[in-house]
Amino acid sequence: MIAQIPWPLSVPVRKEPLLWVAAGLMSFLAFFLLTFPYRALQGRILSEMTQVSGWNVRAADWSVGFPLAVEWHDMLFSKTDSVAIPVESMRVGVGLLAQMLGQQKIETVVQFPGSAQAGNGRLSATITASQSDFTGTNELKGHAQLVDLALIIKPYVIKGVLQADIAQRWQGTGPGNAAFKGEGTWKAEIKDLGLDRIPIGSAMLPSLTFTKVTLSLICHDTVCDVAEGRGEGPDGTLTAQGKLTLHAPFQQTNLDLALTVQAGPGWAQKAVGLPIPPLPPGIPLTVKLVGPVANPRLSM
Numbered sequence: 001m002i003a004q005i006p007w008p009l010s011v012p013v014r015k016e017p018l019l020w021v022a023a024g025l026m027s028f029l030a031f032f033l034l035t036f037p038y039r040a041l042q043g044r045i046l047s048e049m050t051q052v053s054g055w056n057v058r059a060a061d062w063s064v065g066f067p068l069a070v071e072w073h074d075m076l077f078s079k080t081d082s083v084a085i086p087v088e089s090m091r092v093g094v095g096l097l098a099q100m101l102g103q104q105k106i107e108t109v110v111q112f113p114g115s116a117q118a119g120n121g122r123l124s125a126t127i128t129a130s131q132s133d134f135t136g137t138n139e140l141k142g143h144a145q146l147v148d149l150a151l152i153i154k155p156y157v158i159k160g161v162l163q164a165d166i167a168q169r170w171q172g173t174g175p176g177n178a179a180f181k182g183e184g185t186w187k188a189e190i191k192d193l194g195l196d197r198i199p200i201g202s203a204m205l206p207s208l209t210f211t212k213v214t215l216s217l218i219c220h221d222t223v224c225d226v227a228e229g230r231g232e233g234p235d236g237t238l239t240a241q242g243k244l245t246l247h248a249p250f251q252q253t254n255l256d257l258a259l260t261v262q263a264g265p266g267w268a269q270k271a272v273g274l275p276i277p278p279l280p281p282g283i284p285l286t287v288k289l290v291g292p293v294a295n296p297r298l299s300m
Contacts, residue, residue: 042070045092055079059090069093069107085152088113104129112151120146125166134172140184142166149190158207160193168219186217186224193231206267209233215240222246226257236264242289251294260286 042062049057060074075087089111094104106127115121122145130136142165149160168184190213198205210233217224222245229240242257261267262284291297 042072045070046072053077055085065091065093083154085154086113087111104132104134112147114148114151115146121148123147129172131172136172138170138172138182140166140168140170144188149193156196156198158194158196160190160213162188162190164188181221182219183221184219186215186219188215189213190215193233208235208238210235210238217244219246234264236267237262247292251292253293255289255291255293255296257289258286259289260284 046057046059049055055077056079058076058078059072062070062072065071069091070093071089071091072087073089075090076084077087078084087110091107091109093107104127108123108125108127110123112121112123123142124145125140125142127138127140129138144162144164147162149157149162165187166184168182168186170182170184191211193210193213195205195208195210197207210231212233213231214228215226216228218227219225224244224246226240226242226244231238239260240257241260242255245254245256247253288299289296290299
């Protein structure tokens with residue numbers, strides 16, 4: 001039996017084939033979304049995140065997002081028993097139009113717990129690739145909206161609220177290859193920052209408090225120059241100059257920074273035991289921070 005769908009009389013006969021094509025595409029898209037293997041996809045994404053980051057990633061629950069996305073709820077990123085980052089929800093979506101054009105567009109939104117206002121405590125990022133295999137030109141745009149650093153940088157950050165913007169372009173050489181050929185800008189502002197005692201080589205930096213910290217990096221290929229780096233608070237002011245040389249994994253990124261400290265009223269008491277001479281309030285002192293991020297050296 002063959003039945004024909006009656007179109008409205010107002011539809012011209014010459015447009016009927018176009019309507020059939022549109023209806024066919026809509027049906028294909030609907031069946032594609034309904035039969036897509038979301039469970040396998042979400043499992044693979046979590047596995048890839050664990051493999052790439054070195055962190056154990058677990059999620060209490062997951063669901064399907066519209067039109068082509070996966071959402072996880074009550075997540076936990078853990079490395080040891082003492083270091084764990086809770087995540088309220090995370091969404092990873094794929095741009096359908098970009099996929100149809102042979103490109104790749106991935107949108108990610110991470111929501112951290114404890115945010116009273118909508119939109120705060122959120123990280124968002126969009127990766128756009130000119131090729132589906134991430135070769136060619138790729139672009140990353142990211143934004144951090146009032147994120148509590150005490151949740152994600154443990155155990156050395158006691159408090160602090162981050163606002164940041166990232167814009168980075170790079171030339172991809174395919175999945176699994178770490179190549180830093182591109183340019184970008186990284187800007188961050190942290191308010192009410194409190195740092196616990198931080199080991200630097202054989203020394204130990206004292207706990208410090210800053211009312212405001214600003215950092216701006218300009219990156220070209222593997223080198224990121226510090227365009228602006230300044231912190232100010234009751235313990236004094238801190239300015240940074242120099243560069244970072246990127247390596248994979250990030251822990252092997254090399255620092256070559258000159259830090260100038262101008263002591264405030266609270267510095268003298270906290271700096272007891274540091275391998276530097278006593279620093280009277282108002283007198284600047286410059287030290288060098290050199291070596292990999294995982295184990296930098298502090299020198300005069």
